[in-house]
Amino acid sequence: MKNIALSSVTALLLLSSFGCSEKGGDTKEETPKVSEPLMEKAKSAGLLPIPEKFVEKVGNELNDAKIELGKKLYFEPRISKSNLISCNTCHNLATGGVDGVSAAIGHGWTANPHHLNSPTVYNAVFADRQFWDGRDPDLEKQAQGPILAGPEMASTVEIVVDTIKSMPEYLIDFKNAFGSSEVTYEKATMAIGAFERTLVTPSRFDTYIQGDSTAMTGVEKEGLEIFIDKGCTSCHNGVALGGSMQLFPAIGEFKYANLGDFKGNAGGMVKTPTLRNILETAPYFHNGATFDISETVKIMGETQLGIKLSDDEVSKIVAFFGALEGEKPEVTYPVLPASTSTTPKPDVN
Numbered sequence: 001m002k003n004i005a006l007s008s009v010t011a012l013l014l015l016s017s018f019g020c021s022e023k024g025g026d027t028k029e030e031t032p033k034v035s036e037p038l039m040e041k042a043k044s045a046g047l048l049p050i051p052e053k054f055v056e057k058v059g060n061e062l063n064d065a066k067i068e069l070g071k072k073l074y075f076e077p078r079i080s081k082s083n084l085i086s087c088n089t090c091h092n093l094a095t096g097g098v099d100g101v102s103a104a105i106g107h108g109w110t111a112n113p114h115h116l117n118s119p120t121v122y123n124a125v126f127a128d129r130q131f132w133d134g135r136d137p138d139l140e141k142q143a144q145g146p147i148l149a150g151p152e153m154a155s156t157v158e159i160v161v162d163t164i165k166s167m168p169e170y171l172i173d174f175k176n177a178f179g180s181s182e183v184t185y186e187k188a189t190m191a192i193g194a195f196e197r198t199l200v201t202p203s204r205f206d207t208y209i210q211g212d213s214t215a216m217t218g219v220e221k222e223g224l225e226i227f228i229d230k231g232c233t234s235c236h237n238g239v240a241l242g243g244s245m246q247l248f249p250a251i252g253e254f255k256y257a258n259l260g261d262f263k264g265n266a267g268g269m270v271k272t273p274t275l276r277n278i279l280e281t282a283p284y285f286h287n288g289a290t291f292d293i294s295e296t297v298k299i300m301g302e303t304q305l306g307i308k309l310s311d312d313e314v315s316k317i318v319a320f321f322g323a324l325e326g327e328k329p330e331v332t333y334p335v336l337p338a339s340t341s342t343t344p345k346p347d348v349n
């Protein structure tokens with residue numbers, strides 16, 4: 001059977017668009033390009049496909065060595081005070097780039113003091129700002145925060161630099177990535193940012209708006225149309241279907257507002273989360289208040305648009321979210337260099 005050779009995304013697409021009914025004739029080799037008005041409508045509403053090239057930061061140009069080093073440091077628990085916590089602890093690449101708990105838990109089993117939920121790192125590169133209050137402009141700057149934060153990795157710049165420097169393999173990695181084996185905290189976080197820039201997940205939705213009408217099912221398309229018509233795209237737009245700072249709650253009351261004390265930035269604005277892979281990243285909201293995606297969508301209608309969505313509309317929007325499930329980049333778990341006599345010892349207190 002020909003289908004086996006196709007990528008999993010295409011295979012999924014064939015399954016979902018043709019259901020279980022037996023189908024005569026050959027599977028087409030060519031991707032059918034049948035334009036539908038909804039494709040244009042989605043683009044006019046500001047929805048964009050994932051670009052073909054990784055998005056780079058000026059001053060932190062991507063190269064394979066840097067991305068590989070960034071991956072090692074992303075999985076490196078020894079840069080945390082306890083030697084137990086890495087970026088991947090809370091942004092687990094096997095589980096949608098999140099930890100699945102309402103409030104993140106870090107050093108010494110400490111929950112985030114503001115009851116903040118870990119956002120996904122997948123597609124975070126497409127956001128205008130980083131963090132729920134948008135305080136950092138990009139991934140490189142963002143990565144400097146959690147390593148030193150008490151409730152997260154509770155480390156110090158000295159521990160990070162000394163740990164990396166204590167293992168000769170890392171010095172070679174730095175030389176290959178940056179042209180010099182000098183280890184600085186900033187370079188370590190630049191490498192992590194470079195790696196995160198590769199964590200993008202193209203989905204059937206992307207294939208669809210690029211002109212393949214068979215990439216989404218009928219009900220998913222209906223959901224997309226409702227998503228646009230109701231006004232969700234006024235905030236959930238761009239490549240991320242999110243990523244900009246918006247008022248929250250904008251119109252109606254948020255019934256879980258008192259879980260934690262986060263109220264947005266100084267102007268009450270909150271970073272709009274990406275909706276890519278949203279079915280994998282429960283719980284939802286800045287405080288992880290809900291696990292149920294349908295309830296979450298209903299709340300959005302009330303707080304952001306002042307409307308009551310019907311169960312049918314909600315279920316179609318949720319069906320559309322299925323088309324946003326992306327293909328994850330293959331990340332081979334790195335083998336990290338062995339500690340040496342000068343590697344700082346773990347401190348779990």
Ligand code: HEC
Nearest residue numbers: 087090104105106116117118119124130131132143146152
């Ligand atoms: C203890 C759990 C924890 C660890 C460890 C952790 N993070 Fe986070 N991360 C969070 C939480 C919680 C937030 C949201 C905090 C806020 O907005 O103030 C966050 C926010 C982020 C964001 C912003 C995403 C967005 O959509 O705004 C990125 C990117 C990120 N972390 C990457 C990293 C990297 C890289 C590391 C390792 C250097 C790391 N995190 C370590 C919990 C963690």
Ligand code: HEC
Nearest residue numbers: 231232235246248250270271272273284285286300301304
């Ligand atoms: C006025 C801007 C705005 C509009 C309109 C809007 N949203 Fe949101 N959405 C946000 C913001 C901001 C958040 C994050 C709120 C928070 O957690 O504090 C959010 C959160 C979400 C979440 C949870 C994401 C997560 O990872 O926690 C979902 C799902 C969602 N929106 C779907 C929708 C849908 C569906 C619609 C249309 C019915 C919609 N939104 C309309 C701004 C908006």
